[in-house]
Amino acid sequence: MSSDIRVKICGLTDSAAVAAAVGAGAAYLGFVFFPKSPRHLEIEAARTLAAEVPPGIAKVALTVDADDSTLAAMLDRVPIDMLQLHGHESPARVAEIRARFGLPVIKAVGVADAGDLPGLAEYARVADQLLVDAKPPRDAVLPGGNGLSFDWRLIANRRWPVPWMLAGGLTPENVAEAIRLTGARQVDVSSGVESAPGVKDAALIARFVAAARGEETQ
Numbered sequence: 010m011s012s013d014i015r016v017k018i019c020g021l022t023d024s025a026a027v028a029a030a031v032g033a034g035a036a037y038l039g040f041v042f043f044p045k046s047p048r049h050l051e052i053e054a055a056r057t058l059a060a061e062v063p064p065g066i067a068k069v070a071l072t073v074d075a076d077d078s079t080l081a082a083m084l085d086r087v088p089i090d091m092l093q094l095h096g097h098e099s100p101a102r103v104a105e106i107r108a109r110f111g112l113p114v115i116k117a118v119g120v121a122d123a124g125d126l127p128g129l130a131e132y133a134r135v136a137d138q139l140l141v142d143a144k145p146p147r148d149a150v151l152p153g154g155n156g157l158s159f160d161w162r163l164i165a166n167r168r169w170p171v172p173w174m175l176a177g178g179l180t181p182e183n184v185a186e187a188i189r190l191t192g193a194r195q196v197d198v199s200s201g202v203e204s205a206p207g208v209k210d211a212a213l214i215a216r217f218v219a220a221a222r223g224e225e226t227q
């Protein structure tokens with residue numbers, strides 16, 4: 010496996026977690042703005058954490074069907090590099106947000122079966138990146154960050170015209186196999202590096218990044 014795998018650690022809620030992700034070599038750090046989430050950040054808390062991220066690591070704001078005024082209020086205070094849209098935003102809405110706020114957009118798309126794959130191609134026309142995630146259960150409170158994976162064989166050897174990240178239920182134990190099966194060059198994790206919902210574990214973050222890069226020795 011190659012060490013050029015790029016890792017996104019999502020749902021960081023405190024300085025220790027940011028330091029752990031930065032120290033482990035994450036390429037992207039995700040901040041969740043979704044009040045029902047145990048990882049939700051108020052704007053001023055996110056601003057403080059964002060200031061702790063060194064240049065060269067992308068600060069990603071995750072939102073769910075946010076309207077323009079909510080996005081504007083957050084972006085006015087928090088120095089964000091990319092938006093991750095994790096709701097039911099249509100392709101037209103993705104294009105609109107991208108144009109209005111002038112930031113690269115990652116569109117999360119849930120996959121449960123082969124019927125979900127055409128949606129990915131549609132979003133690849135308007136988003137800068139795709140995040141290929143597990144589809145949340147119908148009764149889930151969270152549209153992502155549920156620690157659930159999907160059948161990776163569904164996307165084995167699939168390619169899209171934009172960069173993409175594999176997400177959903179990844180852990181230090183399974184990430185190498187997920188990369189091998191899918192050919193992903195970027196991976197995203199939240200629950201799999203937590204000791205409790207919303208509480209990141211520095212050792213798990215380090216193990217995850219090392220495993221994704223094929224560097225883990227144990």
Ligand SMILES: O=C(O)c1ccccc1NCC(=O)[C@H](O)[C@H](O)COP(=O)(O)O
Nearest residue numbers: 019046153154155156177178198199200
């Ligand atoms: O993390 C949340 O609480 C969350 C809330 C609302 C929308 C998305 C959310 N998380 C998305 C992610 O953290 C990841 O991008 C992805 O779903 C993988 O999560 P996990 O399966 O927990 O690794």
